[in-house]
Amino acid sequence: MLLELSDVTLEYGRIQALHGISLTVDQGEIVALIGANGAGKSTTMRAISGLRPVASGKIHFDGQDITKMRADLRVVRGVSQSPEGRGxxxxxxxxxxxxxxxxxxxxxxxxxxxxxxxxxxxxxxxxxxxxxxxxxxxxxxxxxxxxxxxxSRPKLLLLDEPSMGLAPKLIQQIFDIIVEINQQGTTVLLVEQNAQQALSRAHRAYVLETGRIVKEGSGSELLHDPAVKDAYLGVA
Structure with a gap:
């Protein structure tokens, strides 16, 4: 197992943004996090990359507890993020x-x-x-x-909303390249509002709602799940 979050909570002041998130990413996978705006997807990414301190819980990466590790040292260990908004x-x-x-x-x-x-x-x-x-x-x-x-030659590439604001043709191209990056040996954790594209490429996925994981399964399972279709894919 490359990445493991165990019962992670995170707060912005008095607001609790994550409520006991637990998830895993295995070596060689593409794992997607999907959910509505404000569900906690980007916050989860910030917790993993070290940009926001967690209130409780543990984050293990490549066999090491990185819960309190500085963000720059996580990059050295092999965690690299492409942030929302590109930067x-x-x-x-x-x-x-x-x-x-x-x-x-x-x-x-x-x-x-x-x-x-x-x-x-x-x-x-x-x-x-x-x-x-x-x-x-x-x-x-x-x-x-x-x-x-x-x-930075990461072991784990964190992608936060890579398709945001792009034309449909470019979205397809970006996702094809994400698959190619994965096939070249880089593990990918992907936060994405375009659930159709994300689930069709992901090996596994988690659904977040208001800071909690409410569903998990293979990308294919969630792509065909009636509740996920209704909420995130625009079809009943």
Missing amino acids: VFPGMTVRENLEMGAYTRKVRTEVDSDLQRVFGLFPRLKERERQSGGTLSGGEQQMLAVGRALM
């Missing part, structure tokens, strides 16, 4: 943005080979290599955010 550095070039993702890396030749890997996954970024991040389209910025997260 591209607008004044830096595409290449400089990608190199920022490799700040924990020491061996230059490995960084160069990972840069080529990202350009192989996202040829558009190679074309825009010298262009500033702020001038890219929304889809290109999403590619850049994912590429930057990959530059």
Whole structure:
């Protein structure tokens, strides 16, 4: 097991955002978290990446308790996040943005080979290599955010709403690339409002409602679950 959350709670001031979340991600999986706005999906990601401290519960990653570990040290351990909203550095070039993702890396030749890997996954970024991040389209910025997260060579890639604001054709492309990244050996935990796309690619998935996990199963099971269809897929 690569990642395990055990009875994790998290609070924003007096508001309890997570109520005893327990989930697992095994090596080599794509696992999806789906749910409505405010369900706690992004909060769960922030707890895993160390951007928000948990109030109680435990987070284990790759055999180690990382519950109180600093966020930057989690990156060194192998947890990397592509955040909601992309967070591209607008004044830096595409290449400089990608190199920022490799700040924990020491061996230059490995960084160069990972840069080529990202350009192989996202040829558009190679074309825009010298262009500033702020001038890219929304889809290109999403590619850049994912590429930057990959530059730390993570064992676990956290993707928070990778399809947000993208045209349908680009959404399909981003999800195809997520599958390719997974097939190349990177485990993926995916938060996504586009439940149809997420569940059709995920090995397993969890449904969150108001900070609680209310359903779990294979991607296929949840894709065909009548309650999930009704609530998240827009069909009865």
